[in-house]
Amino acid sequence: MTQPNYGPDFWDQRYADAAQDYVFGTAPNDFLAEVADRIPAGGPVLCLGEGEGRNAVFLARRGHAVTAVDQSAAGLTKAGHLAAAQGVSITTAVADLGDYAIAPGTWAAIVSIFCHLPLEMRRRVHAQAAAGLRPDGVVILEAYTPKQVAHGTGGPVNNPSRLMSLGDVRDEFPGLTWEIAHEVEREVIEGHAHSGRAAVVQLLGRR
Numbered sequence: 001m002t003q004p005n006y007g008p009d010f011w012d013q014r015y016a017d018a019a020q021d022y023v024f025g026t027a028p029n030d031f032l033a034e035v036a037d038r039i040p041a042g043g044p045v046l047c048l049g050e051g052e053g054r055n056a057v058f059l060a061r062r063g064h065a066v067t068a069v070d071q072s073a074a075g076l077t078k079a080g081h082l083a084a085a086q087g088v089s090i091t092t093a094v095a096d097l098g099d100y101a102i103a104p105g106t107w108a109a110i111v112s113i114f115c116h117l118p119l120e121m122r123r124r125v126h127a128q129a130a131a132g133l134r135p136d137g138v139v140i141l142e143a144y145t146p147k148q149v150a151h152g153t154g155g156p157v158n159n160p161s162r163l164m165s166l167g168d169v170r171d172e173f174p175g176l177t178w179e180i181a182h183e184v185e186r187e188v189i190e191g192h193a194h195s196g197r198a199a200v201v202q203l204l205g206r207r
Contacts, residue, residue, distance in 0.1 A: 006116075006156065006159070006162075007071065008071040008072055008073070008096075011051070011070075011071065011072035011074070011075055012072050012073065012074040012075070013074075015051070015052060015072060015074040015075045015078060016074050021192075022052045022054065022078065022082070023051070023052060023192065024051065024052065024054060024114075024190045025054060025190045026052075026054050026057075026082055027054060027058075027190070028054055028055050028057075028058035028059075029054070029055055029113045029114075029142060029190065030186075030188075031113075031140075031142045031200075031202050032055055032058070032059075032111060032113060032140055032142070033058065035140055035180070035204050036058070036059065036062060038138055038179070038204060038206075039059075039062075039064065039108055039109040039138055039140075040108040040109075040134070040136055040137065040138075041063070042063055042064065042108075043064065043107070043108020043109065043134065043137065044064065044065045044066070044067070044106065044107055044108055045059050045064045045065070045066045045067070045107065045108060045109045045110070045111060046066075046067050046069065046102065046106075046107045046109070046110045046111070046129075046132065047059070047066060047067070047068045047069065047110075047111045047113075048069055048097060048110065048111065048112045048115050048125065048129070049069070049070055049071075049097065049112065049113075049114075049115030049117075050068035050069060050070050050075075050076070050079060050092075051070055051072065051075040051079070052075045052076075052078040052079050052082065053068055053075075053076070053078060053079025053080070053082045053083060053090065053092075054082065054190075055111060055113055056068040056079060056083070056090045057079070057082050057083050057086050057088060057090065059109075059111070060083060060088035060089065060090050061086060061087075061088050064108070064109075065091075066090045066091065067090070067091040067092075067093060068090050068091070068092050068093070069092075069093045069095055069097065069100055070092075070093075070094065070095075071094065071095065071096050071097070072094070073094045076092040076093075076094055079092060080092060097115075097117060097121065097125050098117075098121045098124070098125070100125075101128075102125075102128040102129055102131070102132040103132060104128075104131045104132055105131070105132070105133070105134055106132055106133075106134065107132050107133055107134060107137055108133075108134055108136075108137045108138075109133075109137060109138050109139070109140060110129045110132055110133065110137070110138075110139050110140075111139075111140045111141075112126075112129070112139070112140070112141040112142075112143070113140075113141070113142050113143075114142065114143055114144065114154075114155065115143070116143060116144065116155065116156045116159075116162035116163065116164070117162065118161070118162065119161055119162070122162075122164075122169075122172065123172050126169070126172035126173050127172060127173070127174065129173065130172075130173040130174055130175055130176055130205075130207070131175075133176075133207035134207065135207055136206065136207060137206070137207045138179075138204055138205065138206050138207070139173055139176060139203065139204070139205045140203070140204050141169070141201070141202070141203040141204075142200055142201070142202050142203075143155075143163070143164040143169070143200065143201055144156075144157075144163050144164070144198065144199065144200055144201075145163055145164060145165055145166070145183050145199045145200060145201050146160055146163045146165060146199075147183075147185075147199035148163060148198055148199045148200075149163070150199075151196065151197055151198055151199060153188065153195055153196035153197060153198050154188060154190075154195065154196075154198060155198075164201050165183070165201065166181060166182065166183045166201050166203075169201060169203065170203060170205075173203075173205050175207065176205030176206060176207060177205060177206050178203065178204070178205050179204045179205065179206060180202055180203060180204040181202075181203050181204075181205070182201070182202060183199065183200070183201050183202075184199075184200060184202060185197060185198065185199050185200075186198060186200060188200065
């Protein structure tokens with residue numbers, strides 16, 4: 001089976017094809033919304049693989065200075081439109097996460113929602129994210145686990161090396177205390193691309 005190349009051209013085309021619609025909707029991810037009050041108030045937040053901006057805009061509306069990073073210029077353009085429509089501003093950075101330098105000791109939160117990277121890149125990015133937190137800062141992550149292949153309701157099920165098990169991904173963030181660390185099955189309804197029962201890992205770790 002040919003594995004998709006989830007590069008900038010793939011995502012630019014996908015977001016452009018959606019036109020005025022948003023592939024994953026405009027509401028924030030449910031897990032992020034549940035735990036957002038654990039982010040230190042007013043602190044800056046970095047959103048990794050942020051796409052069309054739904055989570056970044058949600059956090060900006062809560063008073064955070066948000067930087068959204070994604071490899072898709074088309075996605076981040078739509079993120080800017082969404083922010084403007086909701087009366088907030090966000091900073092955007094078009095970058096491959098493999099090349100993006102996460103400043104150490106800077107962020108009140110680093111958010112990774114369904115950001116499925118190649119394995120070696122993921123390990124590097126996650127280690128940088130752990131080091132990028134301020135004291136008391138948090139990493140918030142939700143991703144699909146290998147069990148998602150059986151569900152097929154979203155995620156890179158044709159490229160299972162990008163899926164994340166709890167044991168593996170938890171160890172990729174050194175030095176954090178885990179307040180939430182589990183695998184669960186839940187309904188994920190986000191736009192037209194995530195729709196139905198899903199197997200996910202949810203993490204919240206604090207520096």
